[in-house]
Amino acid sequence: MENTDNPKILVFSTEKISDPAIDMAGLLKKHYPATVYTVNVPCSSAIKSKWILHAFDKGFDGVFIAADGTDCSFSDTCSDKTSKIVANTHELMKEKNIDPAKLKMAAICSVCAEAFVKHMKSFHKFLSESKGN
Amino acid sequence: MGKTIDIIKTKRKVSDSVKENMKAFNKIKRQILKSLETEEKTVPQIAQEIDLPLDVVTYHLMTLQKYGNIEAGEVDDMDEFYFYKLKK
């Protein structure tokens, strides 16, 4: 059952903005790799680096943060804060010898189903290529 | 609790159409089930065998399916008709 070549991606989505977009992708039957797993958080600037590292540690090949961007209903500082988290985590990943490119972030608005699918496809492709090497 | 059916029987009469309808249904039901005893069949095959109009067979067959007497199997080579079989 376990398909080791098929990279697994963990997506952090946000309840009110990016998760509805991911739902919409399903609703519109826009397909993306089935090894994409989504975990919900209230806001993308609430993600701890610890969780991301944990995911890599346990075997995820890539982590994607579907950020609120400027749509965030909590604060307009969300984008900056999320970027900071990503930057910090990149540092920590380098320390652990994980390719920082395996952590990606992009703003996904509440109707950006198509954008999400595109991101997933290209990220998945990137990860399978790097896995092959 | 007593048998309330006896009470209503004193007040109501069963109409002839209900009786006839029941008889007809049970007859067709027996015919369809018998026809499927030997092998699984499609609606046109059953209809031809028991000599009944296609839509009558479809209606009764689907009713039998609904009540779990029979089930649908594979579709034929032309992807046109399903085979139906008795449900064990």
Added chain:
Amino acid sequence: MAKINPDFAKEIFKYGNGDFNACYNCGNCTAVCSLTDEHNSFPRKMVRASVLGLDEKITTSLDPWLCYYCGDCATTCPREANPGELMMSLRRWLTAKYDWTGLSGLLQKSLLFSLFAFIITAIGVIYYSVYQNFNVETIMHHGHLFEMLSIASVFTFIILPNLFRMWYFVIIKPGIKVKFITYFKEFQDLLIHMFTQKRTLGCDDSQTRWFMHLILVFGYLALLFTTVVLDWFGTENLFIILLGYIESVVIFIITFIFVAGRIQKNKEVNKFSQPSDWFFVIWLFLLGFTAFIVRVFIDLDLIENNIWMYLFHLIVLVQWALIIVPFGKWTHFLYRSFAMYFDKIKQVV
């Protein structure tokens, strides 16, 4: 490129009931019509052309003649736009259009003008008989001469040019190239349609209508032949006399049924009768009826003392020959047959 002319519809209203503006172009009428096929899809196209005022399209079209008004389109039209009645109106309009004299249009649009024409002809006949001192023999003799003369002249000066115009509109104007020989090859079609109207049979439930129509046509033509050629009123030949009686009875009975139908409005085709429709059936009825009575009077030797009977017949006859035949509904008989003929030719091309 065609210019839309919203005033055209108002012109068509003058030729019949005008609900057709309500059309929302669903095409139901064309689809339910049992006479339509891939080559001839009507009546919606004609409705559309009437709404938009594309009169070119109508003049060059044979569609109105191909319709026998079974009424299916009207009873099922979701907007109750009555396409069948429009086709009828267009036939009337086309009759006027083909007529080079312009009288047809005037007669059809204006009841007043029609009545005026009828009265003038009646006065003419009466004036003539006064002039002849009510001499039965002369009048009857001249009446017979008039029959022959009018047939010849109406045919030559009115009907033939009008048919020619029709041909010009439907074949030449649209630029259809027809080989000369084709006209001969398909000529039998013209005769078949003219005498049998077999196309009506394509309409649903109209066997009786077709049959009655057929009998009427033959009855009429036969009576025409019997009176004009065989000189029914003058002959002593028992066979001819009997023949004339039968023909005239057939005519007035069938037309009586037709009139009754128009009064009852029991069929879709009868719902919106125009004056020209009434004139046609009533005059045909009168023609048969008066001819019958005239011959009865002759046989009973009453005609001498009852010249008024013949005069009545003569008035009807003159009106028929000078008004209804060249300009009225009678022309449908020819235009329709020619339309079938031209349609066949077009399809062959």
Added chain:
Amino acid sequence: MSKTEEYDVLVIGGGISGEEAALNLADQGYKVLIVEKDLSVGGKMIHLSKVFPTLDCSACITTPKVSETARHPNITIYTYSEVSNIDKKSEYDFRALLTKHPRYVIEDACTGCQLCEEACPVTVQDQYQYDLVGRKAVYVPFSIANPRVAAIDIENCSLCGACEKVCPADCIDFTQEEEEIQIKVKSVVIATGFKLFDPTLIPRYGFGVFKNVVTSMQMERQLVPTRPYNNVLRPKDGKVPDNIAYVLCAGSRDETVGNPICSQVCCMYSIKQAQLLMGALPMADVTIYYLHIRSFGKGFNEFYQQSKDMGVTFIKGKIGKIEETENGDLKLRYEDIESGVVKEANHDMAVLSVGILANDGVSSMFNNKLELDQYNFVEQKDILANPAQTNMSGVYVAGTASGPMDIPDSILSAGAASAETSGYLRGGYDEK
């Protein structure tokens, strides 16, 4: 006759509009009685497959609303009951008489185990599957019915008593009789919904004669998970259809059948069904014969475009007549408006997209004092500013009782009815 029950609001009809209105009012603290004439609440919507334009499943939206309504402490529901008469005594005082039909099953005791159904020897057409299959004389209406309990169709019952013998809960009770209940309410919401056009009124479409001509509701049932057949099949011979035609405006926008108005939903539900059919039967062709596509609501036009992209064929032209060929296929005759030529097309199944008509008997409940419009829908007296207001103060209308509308519009209209009712009731309190 028993004592009079009192509520704040009587909601007539337990479909989506009635439920929405009732929930809104109950949430504001009013006591609401819903009277539903059918065996289950949920109205028409509960029988639909997926709904446009979001394509989420209808049951997934209705059933939670149904159970929320059923469980709400401020809401009482009488199913299988009818309002026979409403008399307005004065403002805030309506007296209504209800008739509660006997189910011959004790509602509270029935567990919906369906053993009685197994035992019943009678089979008649199942109205909840729109006659496509049979049901028994004793039956649970449908699997997601609420209440999910059995009822006996006494007209078709053979009085054999088999159900009573097998019932483990002893809940069959043939002694039940029609019950009359008097109620007193302060206000009434009419949410009686609509009825579907009966296509036998258009004989040239052959519905009822040609079995492969079905109504859109029958097709809808074929597309739901609790469908009558094991797949989408032709009712005539059980064949898998591969060329399906939709006949739009069947009974709408048609003066000759007495319904000149547009039913507002047929275009969209047909497009939706076409999309669902393409999912259920990937090889099938679907053709929609239309006059005008009315995809006017939020996201509707996009949905229409999507169906074109998926390969649904759209042909402008009303179907004039339908004929059956030997193998049960259908020949549809129409004028292809875009080419102006009359054409005939063969399809193996035709779906009549039937329209929405006003339900009967709405005004007679109010002793004919309630005004109807020219199409027999409830007249909206002040349609611009108070869209739920009828000609009787204190009586409001929700959903399709006032005219054709789709589900989102019905829900909004129910919201409006509840707001206007609430405003009216509030006025009553202020007076006291």
Added chain:
Amino acid sequence: MKNKIGVYVCMCGSNISDYVDVDKVKEAAEKIDGVYVAKTTMFACADSTQQEIENDIKEQKLDAIVVASCSPKLHLDTFRNVAQRGGLNPYNYVQVNIREQGSWAHSDNPPLATEKAINLVKGGIERVKHSKELIPIKIPSINAVAVVGAGIAGMRAALELAEMGTTVHLIEREHFVGGRTSQWNVLFTTNETGQEVVTRLYHQINTHPKITLYTGTEIIGKKGSVGEFNLTLKIKPRYIKPDCKHDIKDLEKAIAVCPIEVDDEFNFNITKRKAIYKNYCSEFPEIPAIDCEACNKCGECVKICADIDLNQQPEEVNISVGAIQLSTGFNPYEPTKGEFGFGEIDNVITLQQFKRLIELNEDALIYNNKTIKNIAYIYCVGSRQIDGPNKYCSRYCCTSAIHTAILAKEKYSEINNFHFNRGIRTYGKQEKLYHEASEAGDIFLQSFEEAPPQVERAGNETIVKINDILTDNEELEVNADLVVLVTGMVPRDYEGIVNILKVPIGRDKFFNEIHPKLRPVETVIDGVLISGACQAPLNITESVKSALSAASKVNSLVSSGEIKLEPTMAVIHNDKCTWCDKCTEACPYDAISKIKYKDKEVAEVSKSLCKGCGMCLPVCPENAIDLIGYTDIEMESMIEALIY
């Protein structure tokens, strides 16, 4: 740790089970430690299944449940209620989304969809194992609402809310109420004019003690959230004293003497108005206003009316409300220059301008000094665009154009109407109008969407050409004296309000509701509701319905005086906290403060201020902050479960 967990795998009819092998999912779930019951079900949300779960909880003494079904956005509350009815804490429940993010997203690959579903369910089980019993936060709510926009929807909502007992602040950006409705003359179905409807509503609003009307007012600031929004309003000066007692005639004279003329927006710029103005004579509020942008303060008007005060200054007012209802309405689509000759050919106008033109021209229809006979209406301008961004249908325009054409014909019997459309959409009872117009002789011409009609100038004439699909696609033309562009709806410029309230916007640029059927007037921002044409193109009746519907929801929300909120909030582990102050910087709500704990200083989170965004979490260098519901153990065990 929960160890008697119930797992329910929903087939969602066949939505899920068509692609995900639900039996496999159930079997996998059964094998996991702590799972006590695992079942599949046709519809988890159906009443009978809810009952079954409830019974399971009671009879089997379950301590947590997992439902694998659709998106939690649809049914989270449904099942939390089930849990509660069964006697569980509603937060010992996790919903796993195997439909939108499972069967539907991966219908192209059923085996992998099944594998993903299994892993997601595992994750859900791990998460629920560590779930805590939580109690929702209750916050007080002010029984007051701000209704933004005093068009028909806003006015109607305000009235109904006030009737239901809620205090209403009705906020209108313009100096006058009525919005678009006041610009329409005779309206379809009732034959009332828009101004009459507005007048009727205004009088009720004006006398209602619970409604405060603010005109010339915009929201410029917002603090707080549902239950208590503190809004800052900016009121533009009207330059006329509010208690103006002057005879209306004086004010009319003042208008007459004003030397400044600007385009009259009320008449869609087909006429001019003065800097001191009233749009129509019975407009409300009754006193005129001075357009501060146009006025040069020459003082002519002051000489006539002493109640005019050109020294008035903008005012700021603060109000507190429990909820906000937006009904900011629409703008007619503005055609681009050259679109069907607009702005280039002088007799091309919009439908809205035409409506005003009819109202202003009493006896004969004259435009640009020319008597109009032939009018060409071009439909779908700015809607159903092939190249442009507006893919949607504007819903009201077909009916509106036909209705206007009928009115025009009634008023000026000589005119001819030509409708160049793409398929008439007079849905519902509006079909009657279409019928009426056709019978009256209006001509309808239809084009393909890709081949719209052409408007050309030939000498002195304006020609409209179309390839009419109703006439064999033949090219037809009309010599039009007036071309009316039937322009659709676009949302009214709302940038300010969007920036302040963060209302979500859909792909059609209108405000977006949560779900068109389940929650059609609510937005993802708690306490902010939408209604009327700011949500989607709607006609008047439909706008009012949605306004009333929203009013009903608002009333249920704020009238009880208490709002329940999710207990999701940050908590500080005092032992770990070293008070570095980083979290206070990160918190956008000032919810974190310093307190003494034992012998050190630690941070503390205020329950009423924390919104549970979690922004403080990642900044803590000691990892001393957890978000309830998203604790490290919950998140990490779930992530771990997803991978195996």
